Amino acid sequence: MKTKHWTDIKFSKDILTDALTKHILGLTQYGMADFAEVMEVISQVKKGDEESWINTWSSMAQKLKSRAELAEKKSQKVTASTAYLRASTYFRVATMYFGKIDDPRMKNCTIESHNCYEKYLGLSEYPGKYVEIPYENTYLPGHYYHSPFAKEKAPLLIITPGRDTWAEDTRWVYDGAIKRGINCLIYDGPGQGFALRLGGLPFRPDWENVMKPVVDFALTLPGVDRNRIGLMGLSFGGFLIPRAVAFEKRVKLCIVDPGNINWGGAFAERLQVIKRTPKFLRPSFMNFMLQDYAWKQGVSEDEVIEELKKYDNTSILDKITCRMLVMDGTKEPMFGEAKKFYDALKCPKDYMLFDEDTTAQAHCQMGSYATGTEYLFDWISDNL
Template sequence: MKHIKETIKQLESYIPESTKRPDHHSFWKRTLQEARKNSLDEKLVEIDYPIKQVRVYDLSYNGFDDTPIKGFYMLPREHQQKLPCLIIFHGYMGNKGSVSQYMKWLIQGYAVIAVDVRGQGRSGDYSSYASDGMGSWVVKGILDKEDYYYRKVYTDGVRAVDFACSRPEIDAERIGIMGASMGGGITLAAAALDDRPKLAIADMPNMCDIPLMMEQKLEGSLTIVENLLHRYPEQIELVYDNLTYFDNLNLSASITCKTRFSVGLKDLICPPQPIFGVYNQLQAPKSMEIYPFAGHDMNIIEHIDKTIAFINENL
């Protein structure tokens, strides 16, 4: 136990230096303005779902470059007042899953938007990436920050907030965003780029203190970036520079909403120190759940129950 306490103390004292470039804020301001020039063109098609206490829609809305982003829009069938809303993003190479997995929120009176991230699940990707030689999303367009996959993914996340705020049945003052791994990284970025969410829950988030995360991780999507740089070492400086715009270390300074993180101290994909690096410099109200023997998996009974309680208390 002493070793665990010492490890946590070291993590809590880790303060990395920002790598934010001078045009960071103008880059993202311009990005969101560009995306919002076009209509969301949202489409809802009701699904005849076997759990009759909920109303379920296939959702489509236009993301960064008019790519239709797919998802579920789910509501309690009976409701009298405007609803709080949770926007949920999945992990890398995942999808939004089944309607049934969101019942713990729907039965309590939350609306839920479950998003299939661009290029994954049922969402396509209209972008033509100038650099796309490694066959995985994390390196698509990585040689040009204007073209990079995560520029579009983060913007798609903000557009999900736009959709939620457009719905008359949603209380725009009670929107929470959440996700794990890639979904946790998107959650932090969306909370940084949009001040409307009241709550953000980021479990073992990726894209945190990226240079350190690349150095410490043993598995996961960032290994593909390393493979790219192994093949093309002349691109190292350019890639590291571009990644600063998408690193939650630099984005999260703009977060104003209450934010909860979680880490597993044995996580080989999103190791704890880079996540603590983001957490420690965050100025918004915050908390951290630490699981000493967890890896890259927060499917822990205690953690699930804590998450339910945390959201009920704060949203």
């Protein structure tokens, strides 16, 4: 009889809903969510209903925000800070499966999430500070976490999130860094989080032109050892940053989780299947996927397939010279692609595979962030 594992448990038949639920539950150990609150929302969300998604998550967020505001008026700082933190998470999640980009609730939830997170930082002792990174004629929003355990000059880890989650959602990484005396800079780049929803910035394939101003800014931050800068990219971020380090040589090491050579080609094929399916026969998630990719890539639905084909790192792999860590999991949706990426690298490199025995086999160690943090930072301590 086949042995079952925790990844066989599904909170929804919808892949995105199931993944987001597991991700959010993984944040409970950091105080960013609470198990019962998440389960209450998921039990009420109607399958494939974007209205139900944004309304249910934002309602829970608003409830916590109101509780936090009352506690703050009473000078109950701990209660206020913890409630603000969870409210921030739920406002953020409310926008992740909602495709009406011009709906005022999209911007309202984005602003509320940001404001609640800043309230949390102001009331708690968590060492984070909001920053705006100069970028072309605008800025990229982010946070600098100056570790209280760091020496006068300490390593810096710059974190790039994925397509769907925001910079703040990489908590398992920056929290692990802070506790180990490593400073962290997180940011929403073009196509991500705040930068997309409020700044209107779509993704771009030439991520070296994003990373250069980020590294420029990082070198102005207090406590940073300019000779010990590392980059980490999660999910789609793991595809984007190899191109950045192919051209950005101020970086000592790069971590991709999981890594992919031709991400755009794979997803272009998936969208081609969707477009060949008559609209009236498509499940709701297919229409959402097509619309979501077009929005985040900054093109029309008719142009998105050709746009995605630009996201191919085949030609720049031999330009990467820094040490690379490729993280992988046996339950990655595109299992096998990270190992192909690793095999193609010519630079100093390491490969880290998580299997069922570690319980961290899911996408980006989702659901097993404690284990992922331990393995990741043991490697970082040896290399950065």
